[in-house]
Amino acid sequence: MALVLTFFALHWYLSVLMQTFFLHRYAAHQMFTMNPFWEKVFYIITFVSQGSSFLSPRAYGIMHRLHHAYADTEKDPHSPDFSDNLFDMMWKTKSYYNDIVHNRDTIDPKFKKGVPYWGAMEKFGDLWVVRLGWGILYTLVYIYAYQNLDMHWAFFFLLPFHYLMGPVHGAIINWFAHKYGYINFKVNDTAKNLLPFDFLMMGESYHNNHHKFGGRANFGGFRWHEFDPCYPLLLLLNGLHVIKLKRNNDLKYM
Incomplete structure (x- = not known):
C-alpha cells in the first residue's frame, strides 16, 4: 500500500507542479523568462510528470x-x-484544446504571442501510442503492488486519475474554484479561493487572488493562512539564474 500511495502522491504533485510552474505561470502568463536550454528541460520534465x-x-x-x-x-x-x-x-475543454493543437482554431493572434513551442516534443507527447505506453506503465505498478505487496484491490480505482492527471487538475480549479470557496477581491467573474491552505494544488486554488492580480507570481500571501508552495521554488530558481522573474504586471488577458 505504501508503494502505491507514494507513487500516486509523486505523480499528483509533480504533475500539478509542472502545470502551475511551466504551463500556467510561464507559458500562459510569462511571469518569468528562461533561456532555450532550460525551456526544453522543463518541457521534458512536464512530459515525464504528466505522462499519459x-x-x-x-x-x-x-x-x-x-x-x-x-x-x-x-x-x-x-x-x-x-x-x-x-x-x-x-x-x-478537450475539444477546444484539440482545435488549438491541430491548428483548427480561429483565435486572435494576440493570445498566441510569446507562448513556448517545441514542435517535436509536443507531437511526440500527443501520440496515442505514447499516451497508451504511460497508461500501461501506471497499470503495471498497481498490478505489481497487488500481486506482491498485498495491495487492496480498491486501489485500482486510482488508476483513472493517473491516466487523466493533467485534465483532472485543470478541472478542479476551472469548475470547483468558480463555484466554491471564499473571496478576497471583487472581480468581474466567479473566481474564488478554493482552499484556505492550498496543500493540494500548489497555489492554484487561490483563484480569486490570481484573477485579481493576473501577473503576480505569488498566488497566495493576502491572508495569514495563504501559502503558495510554488512561489519559493520560483525565488530559488531565480536566485540560481535558471529563470528571471519579471516585475508584476496585469495585462488584460493575463
Missing part, C-alpha cells in the same frame, strides 16, 4: 489567456456557467 495526460504548453497557454480575457462568458474555454456539469465542461 501531457498537455501542450502552447495550447494550455493560449487557452488560459482566453479564460482570463473572457471568464464566465460564452468565449471562455471552460466555464461552469456554460456547461451542464463537470464532465460536460471537461469535454468542451
